[in-house]
Amino acid sequence: MSEQTILSVRDVRVHFNVKAKSKLPWAPSRTLKAVDGVSFDLKAGETLGVVGESGCGKSTLSRAILNLIPATQGEIVWMGKDLSGATTKEWHSVRADIQMIFQDPLASLDPRMTVGQIIAEPLREHRPGMSKDEMNQRVRAMMAKVGLREQMINRYAHEFSGGQCQRIGIARALIVEPKLIVCDEPVSALDVSIQAQIVNLLKSLQQEMKLALIFIAHDLAVVKHISDRVMVMYLGHVMELADKRSLYARPRHPYTRALLSAVPVPNPAIERTKVVQILSSDIPSPINPPTGCVFHTRCPIAEARCSVEVPPLRTLEQGVAAACLLA
Secondary structure (H helix, E strand, O other), X not given: OXXXXXXXXXXXXXXXEEOOOOOOOOOOOEEEEEEEEEEEEEEOOOEEEEEOOOOOOHHHHHHHHOOOOOOOEEEEEEOOEEOOOOOHHHHHHHHOOEEEEOOOOOOOOOOOOEHHHHHHHHHHHHOOOOOHHHXXXXXXXXXXXXXXXXXXXXXXXXXOOHHHHHHHHHHHHXXXXXXXXXXXXXXXXXXXXXXXXXXXXXXXXXXXXXXXEEEEOOOHHHHHHHOOEEEEEEOOEXXXXXXXXXXXXXXXXXXXXXXXXXXXXXXXXXXXXXXXXXXXXXXXOOOOOOOOOOOOOOOOOOOHHHHOOOOOOEEEEOOEEEOOOOO
């Protein structure tokens, strides 16, 4: 893995104005803070796993990084260039380097296009000078690389299984040889055995093509298998950011400990005796988040000051940071 930082995200916030449920036209709108001050760096060839419950802001963050959703505030620096105020033309030149794999493999593929046309689409957009023959050769080579037979090139997306559709999505993302792939829960809609195949495929392609990955998932076991570092999010905030070994061996934030306690252990004796930390109450609304530490309403070790003081994401030791006053 290279030491070069290719992506820097600085205090990124994504807020939405939500219309109040009222028949009165002058009723004020409220602010939904989907992402609220997230910062991290990503090195070339590194995999950053992003985990958290549904609604924590993982997918919104990934879309803000690619400018699919405009960030309300903050900086997104790609290869030393700040893209915060970039024009559509400037973003277009960057998109060949940053590609995305979506959660629902079938919904992300155009049903009117053949597999060959789907995979070739980024080439037509970003490599307009490429000849048809060269494009066709590149598509066939990429299909072989992701485990799709050449005879499938003229078939349509609905003729494939979920795992095969995700391979098509991976091929489409990789065809322009990007430096970063943002994977937005790419295996959550797949069977467990197919999940393993897709994760192993991404790992092998990453090593072969020197890719950096942002891998978003709910399953901490999957994230452990593929990630170098892990970022834990809750209500739009980063709760913990640490290298994989430190986070899984000694989680510092109580939210991280609760998530890890729910991960199944493939040992019946340990699984029967382990203690699962069940969080009290439901996750609060991002429209009306708690004061102080956003996690304090569900935290098993919260103190009075946790409801008042906002904990910064502070470094506890080399490669380990947590946003907890008691960490």
